[in-house]
Amino acid sequence: MPSSFEDAASPHLKGLPPYRHGRPFEEGGRGPVSEEWVKLDYNENPLGPSPLAVKAIQGLLHGVNRYPDCQGHDLKERLAEWLGLTPAHVALGNGSSELIDLCARCFLGPGTEAIVGDPAFAFYGRVVQATGSQRVSVPLKAFRHDLQAMAERITPRTRMVFIGNPNNPTGSCVPPYEIAAFIEALPAGVIVLFDEAYREYLPDELQPDTVRYVKEGRSVIALRSFSKIYGLSGLRIGYAIAPPDCIVLLDKARQPFNVNALASAAALAALDDVAHIVSSKRLNEAGKQYLYQAFEELGLRCVPTAANFILVDVERDGEQTVQALAEKGVAVCSLVRYGLRTSLRVTIGASRENERFIAALREVLTTH
Numbered sequence: 235m236p237s238s239f240e241d242a243a244s245p246h247l248k249g250l251p252p253y254r255h256g257r258p259f260e261e262g263g264r265g266p267v268s269e270e271w272v273k274l275d276y277n278e279n280p281l282g283p284s285p286l287a288v289k290a291i292q293g294l295l296h297g298v299n300r301y302p303d304c305q306g307h308d309l310k311e312r313l314a315e316w317l318g319l320t321p322a323h324v325a326l327g328n329g330s331s332e333l334i335d336l337c338a339r340c341f342l343g344p345g346t347e348a349i350v351g352d353p354a355f356a357f358y359g360r361v362v363q364a365t366g367s368q369r370v371s372v373p374l375k376a377f378r379h380d381l382q383a384m385a386e387r388i389t390p391r392t393r394m395v396f397i398g399n400p401n402n403p404t405g406s407c408v409p410p411y412e413i414a415a416f417i418e419a420l421p422a423g424v425i426v427l428f429d430e431a432y433r434e435y436l437p438d439e440l441q442p443d444t445v446r447y448v449k450e451g452r453s454v455i456a457l458r459s460f461s462k463i464y465g466l467s468g469l470r471i472g473y474a475i476a477p478p479d480c481i482v483l484l485d486k487a488r489q490p491f492n493v494n495a496l497a498s499a500a501a502l503a504a505l506d507d508v509a510h511i512v513s514s515k516r517l518n519e520a521g522k523q524y525l526y527q528a529f530e531e532l533g534l535r536c537v538p539t540a541a542n543f544i545l546v547d548v549e550r551d552g553e554q555t556v557q558a559l560a561e562k563g564v565a566v567c568s569l570v571r572y573g574l575r576t577s578l579r580v581t582i583g584a585s586r587e588n589e590r591f592i593a594a595l596r597e598v599l600t601t602h
């Protein structure tokens with residue numbers, strides 16, 4: 235009999251580090267997130283949730299003694315209609331993070347390999363490791379996914395290729411024609427997982443036709459989220475689109491009531507709030523131009539972004555800079571865990587937030 239929980243644990247879990255929340259205001263004991271904090275660390279929508287979504291859930295609060303619809307019928311119907319697919323092409327998740335995990339659990343395990351960009355969303359590597367699959371890291375090229383190099387790393391053991399597009403933490407995207415060529419040349423038995431959490435921020439001409447790949451029955455899964463432009467991070471809801479035989483598997487692997495009633499209702503309302511999406515995109519574009527110019531004035535290089543955050547090289551210790559900014563009430567994300575020691579990832583906020591961030595950064599750069 236194992237003498238400790240650690241000994242008894244699945245060997246794949248043993249090597250995993252605990253989650254690091256990376257929120258200096260919590261670690262520093264400065265209490266809960268307050269109004270004074272400029273929160274530019276989690277790529278949330280600075281405009282808040284859609285007012286229509288807020289209204290939709292207010293009307294449901296007294297019904298939360300009931301379980302939600304375990305099939306997610308209404309939202310799947312609505313998404314399918316909107317995308318030109320059928321509800322059998324759609325799976326819902328407790329955030330797209332749950333779907334990333336479900337995809338790994340359905341298709342990966344000991345003896346398989348999964349190809350992941352470096353740097354890319356840290357959670358990909360985690361879920362791969364948790365299944366006992368082998369992660370194959372492929373360095374980005376000029377901060378962009380190198381699809382050619384990824385294709386070259388495919389072996390008979392490869393089951394999945396993770397492509398964040400736009401990619402977190404670089405904000406870069408790969409053009410649709412490169413994706414088309416990659417899909418065309420894909421060997422049988424390899425699944426491409428597109429993480430499109432920031433898709434809505436892409437200009438139309440840079441949005442790959444993942445719906446078409448799914449419709450054609452390719453071995454493609456596209457994940458989308460209500461956490462970013464839709465402003466519903468706290469409710470936890472995302473969806474996968476994939477060929478129906480894949481959706482059946484994801485549906486078997488999930489828990490029955492993975493998506494709560496408030497999240498589904500808010501998502502339905504948010505999809506209809508086109509004005510909120512348009513303003514969110516516009517605010518992001520304005521903030522992006524402001525930050526580009528401010529970085530240039532400060533003599534800092536950044537990676538041009540296709541999302542709602544920017545990777546900027548502050549040319550000094552990133553972790554210390556994050557702490558120094560936190561002392562001034564500004565939260566941004568350190569990238570040491572990605573091996574980027576002198577860079578930060580900063581969410582594009584509302585104009586007042588961007589200004590406060592730049593003012594704080596200017597002070598930090600001149601005094602540290």
Ligand SMILES: *Cc1c(COP(=O)(O)O)cnc(C)c1O
Pocket residue numbers: 277328329330331332355398401402429431458459460461462467470471472
């Ligand atoms: C924010 C984010 C997600 C979305 O996560 P949710 O679970 O839907 O909140 C997924 N992938 C990446 C790369 C992200 O940055």
